[in-house]
Amino acid sequence: MGTIVxxxxxxxxxxxxxxxxxxxxxxxxxxGFYFLTGASGAGKTSxxxxxxxxxxxxxxxxxxxxxxxxxLPRKRLPGFRRxxxxxxxxxxxxxxxxxxxxxxxxxxVSGMEESEIDAPVSEMLAWVxxxxxxxxxxxxxxxxxxxxxxxxxxxxxxxxILIADEPTGNVDxxxxxxxxxxxxxxxxxxxxxxxxxxxxxxxxxxxxxxxMRLDKGRLADPTGSxxxxxxxxxxx
Amino acid sequence: MKMDxxxxxxxxxxxxxxxxxxxxxxxxxxxxxxxxxFLTVLAAAGGLALNQGMRSLRSELSGRATxxxxxxxAETRAQAVKKMVARLxxxxxxxxxxxxxxxxxADQLQPWLGGEMDTADLPIPALIDVEFAGEGPRPVxxxxxxxxxxxxxxxxxxxxxxxxxxxxLVATLAGVAxxxxxxxAIATGAVVVLAARGAHESHKGTIDILHLMGATDVxxxxxxxxxxxxxxMLGGGLGLVxxxxxxxxxxxxxxxxxxxxxxxxxxxxxGWAVLVALPVGGILLATLAxxxxxxxxxxxxx
Numbered sequence: 317m318g319t320i321v322x323x324x325x326x327x328x329x330x331x332x333x334x335x336x337x338x339x340x341x342x343x344x345x346x347x348g349f350y351f352l353t354g355a356s357g358a359g360k361t362s363x364x365x366x367x368x369x370x371x372x373x374x375x376x377x378x379x380x381x382x383x384x385x386x387x388l389p390r391k392r393l394p395g396f397r398r399x400x401x402x403x404x405x406x407x408x409x410x411x412x413x414x415x416x417x418x419x420x421x422x423x424x425v426s427g428m429e430e431s432e433i434d435a436p437v438s439e440m441l442a443w444v445x446x447x448x449x450x451x452x453x454x455x456x457x458x459x460x461x462x463x464x465x466x467x468x469x470x471x472x473x474x475x476x477i478l479i480a481d482e483p484t485g486n487v488d489x490x491x492x493x494x495x496x497x498x499x500x501x502x503x504x505x506x507x508x509x510x511x512x513x514x515x516x517x518x519x520x521x522x523x524x525x526x527x528m529r530l531d532k533g534r535l536a537d538p539t540g541s542x543x544x545x546x547x548x549x550x551x552x
Numbered sequence: 553m554k555m556d557x558x559x560x561x562x563x564x565x566x567x568x569x570x571x572x573x574x575x576x577x578x579x580x581x582x583x584x585x586x587x588x589x590f591l592t593v594l595a596a597a598g599g600l601a602l603n604q605g606m607r608s609l610r611s612e613l614s615g616r617a618t619x620x621x622x623x624x625x626a627e628t629r630a631q632a633v634k635k636m637v638a639r640l641x642x643x644x645x646x647x648x649x650x651x652x653x654x655x656x657x658a659d660q661l662q663p664w665l666g667g668e669m670d671t672a673d674l675p676i677p678a679l680i681d682v683e684f685a686g687e688g689p690r691p692v693x694x695x696x697x698x699x700x701x702x703x704x705x706x707x708x709x710x711x712x713x714x715x716x717x718x719x720x721l722v723a724t725l726a727g728v729a730x731x732x733x734x735x736x737a738i739a740t741g742a743v744v745v746l747a748a749r750g751a752h753e754s755h756k757g758t759i760d761i762l763h764l765m766g767a768t769d770v771x772x773x774x775x776x777x778x779x780x781x782x783x784x785m786l787g788g789g790l791g792l793v794x795x796x797x798x799x800x801x802x803x804x805x806x807x808x809x810x811x812x813x814x815x816x817x818x819x820x821x822x823g824w825a826v827l828v829a830l831p832v833g834g835i836l837l838a839t840l841a842x843x844x845x846x847x848x849x850x851x852x853x854x
Binding site for chain 1: 571
């Protein structure tokens with residue numbers, strides 16, 4: 317698979333403040349597994365917002381699936397968004413809908429027939445271990461359960477890119493391990509993963525994953541060659 | 553444990569139709585629209601009934617005129633009446649000629665002149681009711697010329713002339729009613745716009761999620777317009793039913809007065825059709841206003 321995401325000299329400024337992101341350039345290959353790290357306030361969430369088209373950059377060029385999305389007309393954005401799955405840091409489940417309906421949302425948005433929705437949603441519920449909580453509303457689910465609903469919702473539409481913002485931030489080590497296994501499985505199916513995290517040991521658990529590190533709104537290694545654990549200087 | 557089929561189906565329907573929370577009747581929208589529609593239907597009914605009453609009176613009176621023979625001498629007056637009636641009865645274009653009984657005239661004057669006054673002493677003009685056969689060109693003027701040629705003291709009063717001031721009043725009231733309907737429509741549109749804006753603001757979180765999942769503006773706007781259409785349907789229906797009950801009650805009271813003038817103001821079948829069409833128009837207006845408002849608000853987001 318070729319390049320599916322390309323950032324060129326991207327800058328992002330909120331209002332009249334200083335740039336949150338500056339001169340960010342990188343490209344992501346389809347089918348890759350990418351971690352985005354950096355201290356709090358480094359701009360990880362802002363970068364992800366640009367990726368999942370919740371924000372337009374103040375400057376620069378962003379190409380998604382080979383098309384410039386900065387100048388893309390608004391009416392064409394939904395088509396691109398349907399190709400991207402997002403697991404938000406705060407999950408952003410619709411509070412008055414059940415776990416089942418939250419997971420079914422992307423399918424309903426895409427216009428799938430109601431008769432075709434049940435099988436994949438049930439399968440997804442079973443996959444994330446929530447088959448018995450299908451009718452529960454988010455407020456009655458634990459943090460971990462909410463997160464699994466959010467993940468199921470993000471992947472049910474078989475997105476080409478899955479973006480996860482701090483997915484292990486609110487879960488215990490066991491759940492973090494299960495999530496990572498889930499992500500690996502998705503990645504093996506061809507989904508490109510972009511995971512923002514503070515959890516450096518987590519990065520080491522995915523062999524071949526690439527790391528991008530943001531520092532004060534700039535990429536620490538614009539070449540995208542960072543690895544975790546870092547390569548030893550004497551390594552070949 | 554898996555969800556049973558019925559629960560899933562119910563849940564799916566709920567998700568599609570009630571993606572936006574809150575019960576419909578719980579909000580003020582249906583009640584506001586019901587009040588608006590009630591007043592709109594009443595105003596429209598008033599305007600239509602007055603207009604219809606005026607038409608009925610005009611069509612009834614436009615083919616009639618009264619010939620007055622003003623003559624102080626009773627005997628000369630009686631002869632003039634006879635002569636006039638005889639000539640008019642053989643005149644083409646006149647359907648009927650009926651001299652008004654002098655006793656009847658005296659009865660009508662009694663409240664003003666008192667019962668003891670001998671009306672024979674008074675030079676009361678003789679009246680002859682004339683009904684034209686058709687809508688020929690200027691029949692009143694033709695009759696006036698003819699009457700003068702028969703009896704020079706004769707004067708012709710077209711009945712429709714009495715309707716002049718009344719017609720002006722009714723036209724003004726009908727205009728006011730039409731203005732009220734228009735103002736109500738504008739107010740309803742404004743209420744819907746405000747409600748749609750409020751709903752858009754209060755459901756911004758859900759809208760953002762839907763947007764990020766690839767929902768189009770039209771898909772999201774459809775949720776709002778469906779919701780507001782249901783509110784408008786409920787409110788419009790309630791307003792219409794209440795207004796119809798009031799109209800029927802008022803109609804019943806008007807009939808009981810026994811006044812021909814008041815009874816002339818009735819709603820024809822097409823008038824009822826207009827009243828029923830008002831809520832339908834209201835629902836369309838509300839739906840369109842909601843759609844436009846939400847689409848405009850969504851257009852400001854990415």
